[in-house]
Amino acid sequence: MISTALIYHEDYEKHDTGNQIYSFREDSRMHVGFEFENAFRIRYIREMLEKTGLLHHMSEFLPTPAKDIDLLRVHSQTHIDRLRDLCQRGNRVLGHDAFGCPSSESIARLAAGGAMLGVEQVLREGPIKQAYALIRPPGHHAGIEQAMGFCLYNNVAIAARYAREVFGIERVAIVDWDVHHGNGTQEIFYGDPHVLFISMHEASYYPLNAGHMTELGRDSGEGYNINIPLPPATGEEGYRMAIEELVLPILEQYRPQLLLVSAGQDSNGLDPLSRMMMMRPGFRYMAKAFRELANRICDGRLVLFQEGGYSLPYLPIATLGVMEGLMNCEVDFHDPHVIPPRPIVGELVDAITQCKQTFSPYWKI
Template sequence: MLQLYTHTVCLEHDPGPGHAESPARLRAVLQALDQDRFAMVDRVEAPRATREQLLRVHTAAHIDRILGMTPESGTVRLDEDTLMSPASAEAGLRAAGAVVAAIDAVMKGPASHAFCAVRPPGHHATPDTAMGFCLFNNIAVGAAHAIAVHGLKRVAIADFDVHHGNGTQAIFQHESRVLFISSHQSPLYPGTGSEDERGAGNIINAPLSPGDGSYEFREWWDGALLPRLHAFKPQLVLVSAGFDAHYNDPLADIHLQTEDYAWITERLVALARVHADGRLVSTLEGGYDLSALAASVSAHAGALLSS
């Protein structure tokens, strides 16, 4: 069973005209998931993350800044790329809360897989800084919740966004109960993610060179990343699902095909089946060509639904 977590306020977060991380992204995702093949997906309204849940990975000052920066109209700029509109703080709370609720659902059953169709994305947000379109680190909030509330000892985060999840790495680099695995283009924003960044031995980075495609991506995952994940034997698999490594995406230069997202999803589902009683939660990160994003999400969700 696949559950879909989203909220209408995630469509109202609006960084302004011409911004890559636009509401049109989520509209494209939701339209893709409105196909007949997804008719049996259980749709759930995402709750707000609580302050307690956010404090497990973010400083109080960061939370207060995000919640206190809401403009009455227009936008307020947090950095060159990250802006807030009147609905942004609420959307950020719902995006983080979606991952927490999805983890609760797969831990308790009957759903074993969940996809969080939310925005703003999260994996660049550090403990004390919003950046790279991200306000709160949604996947990190969920992982910390799984440890604190469900008592898990081994939580894996697989991140295949084309940009390195620097915030997730910064949050968990000394937390041995979390294994963070990332494939991403390098060099590229945010400039982190080299192979020698290993944290406490729980960080595995796989840099892809500009121009790399399906072969190099699959070689990294089959040859190094998936074996490392299997050796960790995760009790829960979390996925930062960015679709901006697609060859049509305008913000990077990796040439993945839509089918690559079905391929990696099938392998992560198989991993979860072996080690985690099938428990897998995925959340939307990047993806900025609307047609490619819709097709890639459809491939990803289709693999979650059929596996």
């Protein structure tokens, strides 16, 4: 099995996003449940790694909180101050669709610190070339000035700038396979050619009116922001087509020295917040594809960061698939939710063709 670092801290479970009202029952009473982004998500993933024995083959590292200087490489002082003040005052709403508790700002710093530790592990000399940061709150919707969509600080962006400014890495690539558009990450690097951002996401979904393929970056960053909107029910074969025909060729040409992945497994077939029908073999394929690419182009240096994934029964299974692809193994665990592969639909072929036309002034595809 391939040596892999796991970044985790038990305090990640203390970020309390509260309850939400999600339906009215026939008797007109409100039905109240946990917010989608809750502590069980990463607890169950970790338990899955433990019970399948994979955890014993990983090296675990304990993060420390990011400092102001680390956050300020991405966020404004205003955002940091506002978030801290809202938490200190006990406010539960920290931004649009972003919730928390009094300790959330410090736990978000710990998540950013976890992201940085992942980068540190793969960039320093040693046997470990790849890492999975099992962190929360997630980060890819958080922009320079705002919390949003369960995200407070943008972990992957903080990690990318850390790699650039502290380790002197010239070219970083971020692949975002979370089912929602990584709008925060896009905003942060929109004019920056040193960080290539590629987002594959369900088209016209969240945030609304974002993640169009024509959003290509600005100034010297033009051509370095790639959005690949995919139709509902894309499935494994569709993701494979998008990755092989678009994502891998662009990454091969960019030749990053470090590859980062915003790993939101919320494209899974049981997720309440998507309709993409990705199952464990699909996640296994994606992780394997990017591991092999990292081996070809950047000495295997690859860090994955936990973003979304909201099906409590399936998120651990989907993430098990990711770990199998990453570590080059298949563990003895029966997935009770196997579905047959879905055919590639015409709508997807059209989307890929349109992407190729849009990106061809910048990349040979």
